[in-house]
Amino acid sequence: MKKVAVIGGGVTGLEAANQLAQMGYSVTVFEKKNAPGGQVSKWDRLFPNRRHSIDVVNELKSHLNGNPAIYLSTAINKITKNDERFQLEAYNQIFEADAVLIATGFELFPAERKEEYGYGIYDNVITSAELEGMFKEYGHPIMRNGNAPKRIAFIHCVGSRDEKVKRPYCSKVCCVTAVKQAIEVKEAIPEAEIFCLYMDLRMFGPGYEDLYKEAQQKGINFIRGRLSEASELDGGRVLIKTEDTLSSKPLKMSVDMVVLMVGMSPAEGTDELIAALGLQTNKDGFVEITDYHLNPVKTKVDGVFTAGACTGPNNITDSVNAARSAAIEIHKYLNSR
């Protein structure tokens, strides 16, 4: 039975592994964290229909019954190819495979790199992922002092479209996530005043515009502008300064909580992982796709495929389809040898 190694146990890796196992391959997923599911596990509910993230992850995990197998806490550091076989090096082991899928996903942009936003310094500046954690635990956001915030600002494009932090690209899912979260906060705390500070509202997918409309109807305020800096006031409130680029007026406002919509950064180590194969990341640091139009899962190395957010910011729908697309290509590759 031919062996396929899937690097990454997030949505893309798990979906591809399930498909490949059903096709009759011996599939092993290598996940560097101690649980499968990837970044999606941090989320409470998913756009556009606010489905519980845990349901999606559980369904994907339910197929991990030997084949596909999964090695947790197992970071593959290097892949080499010899005689049409791949050697995958982990900390203290070497695995072999006939084909490899790179599905290392993304990492959330480290918000502390935007020093001027005060993340990690001010009590009530949190990330979008932390807000999801609060939804899971309490059903609503909670300030450091234990109270529910009454004025909340969502800051779009944190670690996206930002040359200064070397993230010039759009992370694709943060706008719709912010709108989803704003609606959820409003439902949990009806008296809350909510502001979304955006650059362009990129609501381009199925149902996204409907969410935007719903948010406007619920009284959520949309302000076009980029946060310049945040500072802490007495009592843990946060003063934010921006320019409203629609009215061209500088804008100062104080809020109880700031939610930073952190973008998708390339997963650490993926560049080194693929380097030994002679593969490179693109200028944004993601795994390079060689053919956008006819084969978006192929790399320059025969037998090595890639899919999902490690190729660039992506949503779940498109990642699942890309995972299956890769499974088909891997099948054809192995079948032809």
Added chain:
Amino acid sequence: MKKVAVIGGGVTGLEAANQLAQMGYSVTVFEKKNAPGGQVSKWDRLFPNRRHSIDVVNELKSHLNGNPAIYLSTAINKITKNDERFQLEAYNQIFEADAVLIATGFELFPAERKEEYGYGIYDNVITSAELEGMFKEYGHPIMRNGNAPKRIAFIHCVGSRDEKVKRPYCSKVCCVTAVKQAIEVKEAIPEAEIFCLYMDLRMFGPGYEDLYKEAQQKGINFIRGRLSEASELDGGRVLIKTEDTLSSKPLKMSVDMVVLMVGMSPAEGTDELIAALGLQTNKDGFVEITDYHLNPVKTKVDGVFTAGACTGPNNITDSVNAARSAAIEIHKYLNSR
């Protein structure tokens, strides 16, 4: 050999058909137009890398060598299911299949429905698709009088994000297409002044922001505002009126040519086609996906699958992956029976 019917011979349909034929199924593509390739055939070059559209279409067509077969000028009007078999009705024939893929794609929004823009009335108001035709034929845009335009305005969101014409959704690809076309016009006519009138610049995919930056560097002007109306001046020039929503000033300008970035509308007839199966379109008129997160190609009817732009605006990369995703699901469905 089990039979699969693919409705629609655009990128999605052709890709899925190729994959299914390779899996050993007898595949027939039904295309209502007299040539395969779908809407993409109208394009000269494709974002993000300005590859020639014809190369992509030719590659996809090259597999149409009996299996998959293609019936051109063959509109399927109705699909019914009896005893796990599907009957597909065309004008004067009935075809049978064991599984069906709905891949009817999209139609370009009929620009004449935005009467106030003067499409079909004024000489030099054209659509984005017509501009592509000019690129193919002349390598640059051309006015009705045969001259090259020197001032061109691209109008984003024509038939998108517009409740008035019942297209409340974003068409996803028009922003990046406009920026690509603006760059191409500037390269063909270096002295041209070019303006993009946008609502939000939705440059969310791989390389899109780079195109936007390139356009800015090349001196293309981006104005945030929605066209309210166009009127014709002497000599075929066009006066456009808008409000610059960044400066809140009404804006009037005359240009030689207006390019309307027409959005993606649901393909006519798809709703009726699927109605006999008990399937519905979603509120935007596209084929309903039942599971965004775990199975984005499944419909509510066993044996009927869907992929590509008939499920909502989509780009080629994601459509190709969705086509393969559907091929896998069709294979599993047929294999399990």
